[in-house]
Amino acid sequence: PQKKQWSLQDFEIGKPLGKGKFGRVYLARELKSKYIVALKVIFKEQIEKYRLHHQLRREMEIQTSLRHPNVLMLYGWFHDDERIYLILEYAHRGELYRELRKTGHLTEKQAATYIASLAQALAYCHEKDVIHRDIKPENLLLDHEGRLKIADFGWSVQSTSKRHTMCGTLDYLAPEMVENKAHDYAVDNWTLGILCYEFLYGVPPFEAESQTDTFRRIMKVDLSFPSTPQVSAEAKDLISRLLVKDSSKRLSLQKIMEHPWIMKNADPMDKCSKLDV
Numbered sequence: 001p002q003k004k005q006w007s008l009q010d011f012e013i014g015k016p017l018g019k020g021k022f023g024r025v026y027l028a029r030e031l032k033s034k035y036i037v038a039l040k041v042i043f044k045e046q047i048e049k050y051r052l053h054h055q056l057r058r059e060m061e062i063q064t065s066l067r068h069p070n071v072l073m074l075y076g077w078f079h080d081d082e083r084i085y086l087i088l089e090y091a092h093r094g095e096l097y098r099e100l101r102k103t104g105h106l107t108e109k110q111a112a113t114y115i116a117s118l119a120q121a122l123a124y125c126h127e128k129d130v131i132h133r134d135i136k137p138e139n140l141l142l143d144h145e146g147r148l149k150i151a152d153f154g155w156s157v158q159s160t161s162k163r164h165t166m167c168g169t170l171d172y173l174a175p176e177m178v179e180n181k182a183h184d185y186a187v188d189n190w191t192l193g194i195l196c197y198e199f200l201y202g203v204p205p206f207e208a209e210s211q212t213d214t215f216r217r218i219m220k221v222d223l224s225f226p227s228t229p230q231v232s233a234e235a236k237d238l239i240s241r242l243l244v245k246d247s248s249k250r251l252s253l254q255k256i257m258e259h260p261w262i263m264k265n266a267d268p269m270d271k272c273s274k275l276d277v
């Protein structure tokens with residue numbers, strides 16, 4: 001069927017959900033279907049100013065082509081003179097970051113469930129030749145059932161082009177990315193190790209006062225486990241098998257899903273509906 005041409009008149013705009021880097025996100029309802037969506041409004045002059053036209057186009061091509069329960073859907077888009085509007089899936093509970101900040105750290109069951117969901121979503125993305133490269137708590141949303149959704153493919157690439165983008169915190173970057181070397185899918189495996197650590201301890205493993213110190217700690221893989229909170233040996237085993245400098249020696253996504261800690265703790269329904277606070 002002919003692709004539907006959307007416009008602002010098709011939607012009733014609700015409350016602002018938050019500010020992204022290049023615009024705001026609003027709750028919205030599509031008038032005919034009454035379907036609730038998130039409408040991400042991006043200012044064209046911002047895109048032109050930062051020369052991000054190609055990157056936004058890539059984000060949209062990638063996100064429209066991906067269909068997975070743990071990947072936030074991009075239903076469509078439209079534009080007017082000043083703005084581009086992305087019609088995105090609405091995830092009721094918002095950024096995983098907020099849950100992490102509220103509780104300080106997650107339970108092993110929550111952490112294992114989210115890592116299993118991420119491994120499944122990344123396996124799917126890698127199958128479609130997409131390396132996300134920017135998996136961090138702010139880019140992870142939770143739906144009403146506590147199911148994890150990877151959002152914001154702004155920095156992802158189709159694996160052909162090896163373009164690097166350095167922005168924001170280094171905490172989540174693998175050594176080969178920090179060294180600006182050619183990198184492959186395995187950068188996302190490294191990041192799963194970073195996230196698993198942060199889910200369980202509340203802080204990323206190589207956090208330091210300055211970017212230079214974080215850089216040094218990443219390059220040295222200066223990994224240590226605090227004595228509190230109490231974390232199981234299996235969890236530490238998984239983290240240690242992911243935070244490996246040689247990218248070819250990192251645990252594969254398949255092996256992550258079969259790891260004893262994941263098998264024992266991840267919710268098979270891949271959601272954390274009950275928030276055991």
Ligand SMILES: COc1ccc(/C=N/Nc2[nH]nc(C)c2C(=O)Nc2cccc(NC(C)=O)c2)cc1
Nearest residue numbers: 017018019025038088089090091092093094095098
């Ligand atoms: C401030 O408290 C909030 C609680 C929940 C939300 C839910 N956001 N849900 C979304 N579904 N699809 C998209 C895209 C979004 C979204 O971008 N949310 C968003 C954007 C910017 C900041 C935040 N902040 C937080 C805390 O979630 C969420 C947004 C804000």
